[in-house]
Amino acid sequence: MTLNEAKQKLAEFEKTQFALSHSMGLMYYDGATIAPKGSADVRALTLGEMSRISYNLTTSPETVEMLETLVSHKDELxxxxxxxxxxxxxNYDRMRRIPVQEYVAYQALLTKGDAVWHEAKEKSDFALFEPYLQKIFDSSKQIALYIEPDKKPYDTMLDLFERGLDTxxxxxxxxxLRKKLVPLINKVKENAGKVDDTPLYQTFPVExxxxxxxxxMDILDLDRNHCIIGETEHPFTTSFSKNDVRITTHYYENMLVSSLYSVVHEGGHALxxxxxxxxxxxxxxGNGVSMAIHESQSRFYENVIGRSREFGAVIFPWLKKEFSPRLDSVTEEEFYKIVNKSAPSLIRTEADELTYSLHIMVRYELERRMFEGELTAKDLPGEWxxxxxxxxxxxxxxxxxxxxxxxxWSNGNIGYFPSYAIGSAYAAxxxxxxxxxxxxxxxxxxGKLTNINKWFEERIWKYGRLYDPGVLFEMVCGRFDPDAYISYLEKKYSEVYEL
Amino acid sequence: MTLNEAKQKLAEFEKTQFALSHSMGLMYYDGATIAPKGSADVRALTLGEMSRISYNLTTSPETVEMLETLVSHKDELxxxxxxxxxxxxxNYDRMRRIPVQEYVAYQALLTKGDAVWHEAKEKSDFALFEPYLQKIFDSSKQIALYIEPDKKPYDTMLDLFERGLDTxxxxxxxxxLRKKLVPLINKVKENAGKVDDTPLYQTFPVExxxxxxxxxMDILDLDRNHCIIGETEHPFTTSFSKNDVRITTHYYENMLVSSLYSVVHEGGHALxxxxxxxxxxxxxxGNGVSMAIHESQSRFYENVIGRSREFGAVIFPWLKKEFSPRLDSVTEEEFYKIVNKSAPSLIRTEADELTYSLHIMVRYELERRMFEGELTAKDLPGEWxxxxxxxxxxxxxxxxxxxxxxxxWSNGNIGYFPSYAIGSAYAAxxxxxxxxxxxxxxxxxxGKLTNINKWFEERIWKYGRLYDPGVLFEMVCGRFDPDAYISYLEKKYSEVYEL
Known part of the structure; x- marks a missing residue:
């Protein structure tokens, strides 16, 4: 194969892979949003089959020859x-190590597992999900071992989501981080009475x-011609291409902040x-480079911007007017403090900035110990x-x-959680x-984040996956310094709670 | 290839084809329902690529060998x-005659054409759609000529939707039909004053x-675990499998019957x-066998059942109560007559049973003359x-x-319309x-159509595409007799209008 033939093949290969991942992405999105409940089994069959086609394409002799030709001409590219x-x-090097049948079965397991998780969560019935969860952990571990037989499988998982990350x-x-946060969290606890968030627990009509x-979404300056918002149990963002980005949220009538910050968070991913x-x-x-960089953006918009005094000044008049008379007695300053109220809570996605990373640490520890064989799925609720x-x-x-x-976990995203915390630190x-x-x-x-968006676009967004995430971060910020994150939290919470 | 190998290959082939058509079907559905407006171009790329994969699979040497092996053992199957x-x-025999590039380009043209049609319809701007429409007619004709070089291309199109149908x-x-309907339509026109449908042109909240x-959908006894309803400009039904059927409707605040009968019509397809x-x-x-049989079902539910006195008795109390006081002064008998009011009108999908087939004849004549080269796209509005x-x-x-x-037309369904009228006649x-x-x-x-559904299930539905549509129809009804349709219409409208 000549270099030119290989370049031509690469273009064709990319077109096909794009179509396959676009199709699979849409099927996943549809399953999570509007698909009929009874359709999961057939969707699993289709997704399994589509990933088989993708696998075969990635590992076909023709693709390998194309890649090897291009690798041997690396300097000319x-x-x-x-x-x-x-x-x-x-990617090829990873894929070829995984037996195709296991790869296909794993994709089908995830589709089915995701449907079972939805039901189990609805019914709060862990036993229903337990066998699937165990299988998902077992299969992920096995796949990690295929990819890197000589590496701790959990390190391989971490690296899949954030290249270079390990335990x-x-x-x-x-x-x-935990050592420094705990005293601050305790001080906030002692001062809990200083922020009263009861005004946000009234009934706020979903409409x-x-x-x-x-x-x-207008404040964020999202291009609505290429972005829609849907509703799901668990908010997420999916991008089929820059022309078709979709965010979801979940509305709770008695919890206004939940959808507020999930929209701003997912909006950051979408931007x-x-x-x-x-x-x-x-x-x-053509996608975001890694989970930590992605989460650094979503959490920047959610917390650094969305929970700032200035953002409050932009949105609070709207809320006050549209939800009148519910917020009539609340001042802008009180609103700012309310959305920054910190208290240990149950739900990660609704946790405040200060306690958030402790939620991550719980999941990190459980994943690690599952992979090390110290725990099985049935131990997870107790250990959690x-x-x-x-x-x-x-x-x-x-x-x-x-x-x-x-x-x-039901989606096989084991090793993903730590990137949320790292992303938060990057954001600071x-x-x-x-x-x-x-x-x-x-x-x-x-009231319009256009210039902030431009700053990120020039430094991060436009590059997609062109650089390794660590390299990209250092291009903008220099060395990673978790102390910036700790200082940011200390400053903010000392001020909110007048410590 | 042995017979057993070929059978094994057939099973694999079917799995892959199912996955591809499931994926493409979902992408089409998504594009017609919720996708961001600016996403059509990329969706067209993906659909083009997916149809290329499907084409390659259908015409690959391996598939051909499999088919030929099975054909040569026909008696043992x-x-x-x-x-x-x-x-x-x-299908293979048709596909292989179409050059792959033209097939792919045609699929992409349809996806793009559909998006342009949506915009053109919204703006009532035919000029926007005209070049696409011309290209769609040209490409369809060319494809028909590839498939059957010695047959009139419009006859090939008719046969694609309804095997055995021709001009x-x-x-x-x-x-x-036209000869017999016109006098009846004229008599109804003279008696137009006997049915006053103004009560249905009030404001009926979309919620x-x-x-x-x-x-x-409950009356129809649709399995809601495997069927959802969405909203589109033009109502349609799509089925990815019996486990995932989707109907759509369009709500007009000032036109109650529009969504009523589109839901019952699409519900018939879905059943x-x-x-x-x-x-x-x-x-x-695993799908309905042909367009005429499909439309015979949808129009049976829409008209024969949905516009019957008995169906009115089931739904009218609900409407009266929920939309109170709008229908307080209307009697059940008046409601029955209103939904059967006949008057020449503009929109096919909202036409009454009596004038409906004239809408079809307009389209049939235009399609035929486009294919015969007597008209070009720019003539269509005038001729219409x-x-x-x-x-x-x-x-x-x-x-x-x-x-x-x-x-x-924007979807390439040229030759489809006649099957609506034939389906209506089948329904009678x-x-x-x-x-x-x-x-x-x-x-x-x-108030529950379960037993009617069972009747159709045993005679039509369960067979899918196992028999040719003409054969299937004759298995149930014997020879096709359009006079049954004419008698049905004469009886119904003589009674409604007391002729």
Whole structure:
């Protein structure tokens, strides 16, 4: 195969892979949003079959020859093609180690497992999900061992979501973080009475909350011609391409902040995906580069911006008017404090910024110990509840609000959680750097985040997967410094709670 | 290849084809319902690519060898496998005559064309759609010529939707039908004052109409665990398998009957798809057999049942109560007459039973003349309007309610329309036969159509595509007799209008 033939093949290969992942992504999205309840089994068959087609394409002799031809001409390739080739080769190298039947069975297991998880969560019935969960952990571990037989399988999983991450780096981040956060959390606890959030626990009609979501998406400056919002049990973002990005939320009539911050969080993910550079948009490089970078964006928008005084000033008048008279007696300053109220709680996605990473540590520890064989699925509810007591000091009343709350495990996303905490720490460091370039507070106050978006677009978003996540982060922020995160939290909460 | 190997290959082939058509079906559905407006171009790329994969699979040497092996052992195959093989062979034989690039380009054209049609209809701007429409007609004609070089291409199109149908049979059906209907339509026109439908043109809140759709779907006894309802500009039904059937409707606040009868119509399609036999459900035979048989079911439920006195008795109390006080002054008998009011009108999907087939004849004539080269796309609005004046005696005020009203052409469904009229005629004949077995009026009055569904399930639905449509129809009704349809219409409208 000549170099030109190989380049031609690469273009065709990318087109096909794009179509397959677009189709599978849509099927997953449909299953999570509107599909009839009884359709999961057939969807699992189709997804299994589609991933078999994708697997066969990735590992076909023709693809391998194409890749090897391109690798042998590496020096003659432009930067984008070169990156594509090394990413594809890495992916191929992983895929070929996994027996096709096991790979297909695993995809089908996840589709089925996800449907069972939905039902189990609804009924708060862990026993229903337990056998699937065990199988998902077993299969993930087996797949990790196929990919890297000589590496701890949980390290392989971490690396899949965040290249370069392992348990050692996680421990280096989490152990001191926990040590420094716990005294601060305790001080906040002692001052809990200073923030009264009862005004937000009235009845807020879902119809108005839906209107509010549109208002928020306008502030974020999301391109609505290429982004829709749907409703799911567990909010998520999916991007089929920059032209078709979808976020979801969940409305609770008696919990206004839940959909508020899930929309801003998922909106951050969506902004990233909408601003991938056109030169790589429909290629293998046309998505966010890693989970931690992705979460750094979503949590930047959710917390650094969304929970700022300036953002409150933009949205509070709208809320006050549309939900009148419910918030008539609340001041803007009180609203700011309410959305920053910190208290140990049960649900990760609704946790405040301060206690959030403790939720992550629980999941990290359980995943690690499942992979090390110390735990089986049936131990998880008990261990979950024990760790929530130990880390956060609270009792878990049922599995729906405990071990069944997140969709990650049912989707096979084991090793994903730590990237949320790392992303939060990245976000704090991004803020420090951004402040040197633009007046962040002023931009937020303007009611349109266009210039903040531009800052990220130029530095992060447009590059897609062109650089390794660690490299990209350092290009913008220099060395990763968790202390920036700790300082950010200390400053914010000392002020909110007047410590 | 041995017979056993070929059987094994057939099973694999069916699995893959099922997954591909499931994926493409979902993508089409998503595009027509909730997808972001700006996503059509990328969806077109993906659908083009997926149809290329499907084309390659259908025409691959391995598939051909499998088919030829099975064909050469035809006598040793069971009835189901034998039918699958002959259907697949026919499909392969058609596909291989179409150059792959043209096939892929055609699929992409349709996806793009559909998006443009949506916009053109919204803006009532035919010029926007015209170049796409011309290309769609040209490409369809070219594809028909590839499939059957020696046959009139429009006859090939008719046969694709209804095996055995051609212009000769259409003319034999339409010409006398028009002759007999016109005097009846004229008599009804003279008596127009006898039915006053103004009570149905009040404001009926969409929220309550949505509730009403659920009520209707319960009466139809649709399995809601495997069927959802969505909203689109133009109502349709899609079935990914009997486990996942989706109907859509369109709510107009000032036109209650529109969504009422689109839900019952699409519900008829959905019932058919939900009751395909389990033995063939996920195979090539697992769908309704033809458009005319499909429309015979949807129009049976819509008109024969949905516009019966007994059905009115079931739904009218609900409407009266939920929409109170809007219908307080209307009696049940008046309601029955209102929903059967006949008057020449602009929109096919909202036409009454009596004038309906004239709408079809307009489209049939235009399609035929487009294919014969007598017309080009730019002539269509003018010719459309002329024929509406000639056949129905009404003036078309704009293209939105004229030539742009239907989605069929933008989807490449040229040759589809005649099957609606044939289906309506089939429906009248089904009623005659059904009455010999069950008390149809009593079943409808019971408020649950279970036994009527069972009658169809045993005779039509469970067979899927196991028999040719003409054969299947004759198995149940004997020879096709359009006079049954004419008698049905004469009897009904003489009674409604007291002629």
């Amino acid at each position: 432009d930067a984008i093609t070169s990156r594509k080739v090394s990413e594809l080769y890495l 050692k780096r996680c421990d280096e981040f989490f152990v001191p 108005i909350q839906r209107k509010f979501s549109n208002f928020l 990233y995906e909408q601003h991938i550079g056109d030169d790589i948009a429909l290629s293998q490089l 509840n024990r760790l929530y007591r130990e880390y956060l000091g609270i009792d878990v009343p049922n599995d729906k609000t405990g071990v069944l709350q997140d969709s990650h 460091q991004f803020l420090e750097v951004m402040k040197k370039d633009i007046d962040v507070a002023k931009e937020v106050k303007s | 069971d009835a189901i496998t034998s039918r699958k093989v002959s259907e697949l062979y026919l 000769k049979r259409c003319d034999e059906f339409f010409v006398p 309550i109409q949505r509730k009403f759709s659920n009520f209707l 058919y798809e939900q009751h395909i036999g389990d033995d063939i459900a996920l195979s090539q035979l 309007n002329r024929l509406y004046r000639e056949y129905l005696g009404i003036d078309v005020p704009n293209d939105k309610t004229g030539v742009l009203q239907d989605s069929h 004949q089904f009623l005659e036969v059904m009455k010999k077995d069950i008390d149809v009026a009593k079943e409808v009055k019971s």
